[in-house]
Amino acid sequence: MATPSFIFITGGVRSGKSSFAERKAVEIASKTGGRLNYLATGVVSDPEMKERIEKHQHDRLSGAYLWKTYERSVQIGRLAEEFNAKDVVLLDCVTTLLNNELFSFEQKWEEQFLETVKDNIITGISSIKNCAGLLIVVSNEVLNEPVVSNEMVFTYGRLLGQIHQDLVKEADQVFLVEAGIPIGMKGVLR
Numbered sequence: 001m002a003t004p005s006f007i008f009i010t011g012g013v014r015s016g017k018s019s020f021a022e023r024k025a026v027e028i029a030s031k032t033g034g035r036l037n038y039l040a041t042g043v044v045s046d047p048e049m050k051e052r053i054e055k056h057q058h059d060r061l062s063g064a065y066l067w068k069t070y071e072r073s074v075q076i077g078r079l080a081e082e083f084n085a086k087d088v089v090l091l092d093c094v095t096t097l098l099n100n101e102l103f104s105f106e107q108k109w110e111e112q113f114l115e116t117v118k119d120n121i122i123t124g125i126s127s128i129k130n131c132a133g134l135l136i137v138v139s140n141e142v143l144n145e146p147v148v149s150n151e152m153v154f155t156y157g158r159l160l161g162q163i164h165q166d167l168v169k170e171a172d173q174v175f176l177v178e179a180g181i182p183i184g185m186k187g188v189l190r
Helices: 017-032 047-062 076-082 094-103 111-131 151-170
Strands: 006-011 035-040 067-071 087-092 134-140 173-178 181-186
Touching (some): 006 017, 076 111, 094 134, 111 151
16 A cells, blocks of 8 residues: 555544554654654643643653654644655644634634634645645544533534544545554555
């Protein structure tokens, strides 16, 4: 099978999806001679998130492989020109990016705003994919949980589901990670 140019990886919280994505990026970069790039969307919002971000940063700095890290919480498409066909880019993660985009402005969640947010995320990801040799996108599978009767949570889940569907359509390979085990869902020999 040819080297993919776009891989989408999803799974539950703490399922091992980010570790799998990092291993996949290293594996493909090793085969292609590509440069490893990490596009981190997380922002420090509480002590737990601060600890998680610091752990991820430490792991990338102390590992056997050299990663160039970009910290970008919104408008990721602005980074597209930083990458070329030699680059392997790992974007972690869409759920955090969506959250950042939705809450970066005091804005009512009217349909036009929600559609603009969705389009900005999809366009940003597409722009990076079109410049990089390989883009790996990580997201959380939050739609398996019951949606509470909170309108904001329902709207977020609906929007995330639409983004996931768009990304899966475009992806060469799709993986669902459960309990640390990657399950090939699209474009993977089973």
